Amino acid sequence: ISTLAPGDKVTNSLDTLTEAQRAAVATRVFNAMLSQMVIQGPFHADPHPGNVFHDASSDTLSFIDWGLAGELDRKELINLTLLMGTIATGNTWATARALSRLDSKGSSMETLRAIVTKSFARGGTLPQRFQRLMVQAQASGIGVSSNVILASKSILQADGLAREIDPNFQPRKAGFHFLTDWGRAALRERFRAKPAPVSAGATATSNTIINFY
Numbered sequence: 001i002s003t004l005a006p007g008d009k010v011t012n013s014l015d016t017l018t019e020a021q022r023a024a025v026a027t028r029v030f031n032a033m034l035s036q037m038v039i040q041g042p043f044h045a046d047p048h049p050g051n052v053f054h055d056a057s058s059d060t061l062s063f064i065d066w067g068l069a070g071e072l073d074r075k076e077l078i079n080l081t082l083l084m085g086t087i088a089t090g091n092t093w094a095t096a097r098a099l100s101r102l103d104s105k106g107s108s109m110e111t112l113r114a115i116v117t118k119s120f121a122r123g124g125t126l127p128q129r130f131q132r133l134m135v136q137a138q139a140s141g142i143g144v145s146s147n148v149i150l151a152s153k154s155i156l157q158a159d160g161l162a163r164e165i166d167p168n169f170q171p172r173k174a175g176f177h178f179l180t181d182w183g184r185a186a187l188r189e190r191f192r193a194k195p196a197p198v199s200a201g202a203t204a205t206s207n208t209i210i211n212f213y
Contacts, residue, residue, distance in 0.1 A: 005062035007055025011164055016056065019166075025054060025061075026166035027174040032061055033158035037151060038081075042071045045150050047158045070150040076102065080148060087129050088172060092116045099133070104143030115140055126172045127152075127159040 007013070010029065014022060029052060036043035044051065045068040053062040072080065083098040096113040103112065119133040134152040137144050162169045 005053040005055075005064050006058060006060055007053045007062065009049050010052045010054040010061070010161070011049040013054055013056055014165060022166045023168065026162040026169045028061055029165065030158050030162045030169070030171060030174050032063070033154060036063075037072060037154075038077055042066070042069050043151065043154060044068075045070050045154050047154060047161060049161060049164065052161060070147040070154070072147050072151060076145060076148055080151065084126065084130060087133065088126055090120065092120060095120075095133075099137065099142070099144075102144050102148055103137075104145070105141070107142055111140070112142070115142065125159060127156045131156040 010025065017025065029047075033043065033047055044063045044066060046065070047063065051063060051065050053064060054060070055062070079098065079101040083095065083102065086095040086098045089095075092113055095116045096109055099112050099116060100107070100109065115136050116133060119129060119136050122132065123129075124132065131152040134144060134149050138149055159169075159171045162171065162174070
């Protein structure tokens with residue numbers, strides 16, 4: 001299957017790239033992950049180096065082996081974007097309110113804020129705090145969907161891959177504006193129908209989808 005994707009594993013060509021090129025590839029990997037979630041619909045839930053290829057000659061990114069994937073509905077996307085924004089601010093009360101919009105069980109604000117406060121105590125990057133919050137919410141019986149949990153893991157894994165490509169990668173700088181711009185547009189649309197999938201190309205073989213960016 002990997003032979004259908006141009007290039008090689010994204011981490012195999014790092015020695016041939018300049019510092020600026022590595023930074024650009026890292027940002028594209030992370031934002032491609034976000035693009036899958038908020039534009040295409042289905043997102044890759046296992047973006048490790050072996051599943052992300054880079055072709056230096058065409059500067060193309062390919063995500064292969066979609067055996068593990070998820071998809072967020074439009075309401076989840078908007079509420080997840082809101083949650084990511086409040087996590088970035090570090091405001092526990094605002095984050096608890098945003099978390100309540102993803103909670104199907106209607107947990108009390110006191111319970112949600114306690115979970116948020118505990119998850120914030122360890123610090124970390126935005127993806128780390130987001131994923132830790134989702135893990136603790138799930139462990140506490142909060143009604144967060146499995147696809148939202150999967151999205152948090154995918155974002156954290158994409159963040160790790162981007163840092164492997166570029167040790168100076170900053171997810172908040174690279175991805176936060178992407179989510180903010182999309183969130184504003186989505187709110188203006190007032191929950192209109194989800195747009196058709198957008199990508200530079202896609203090939204399906206058996207149960208594997210290869211996406212090119």
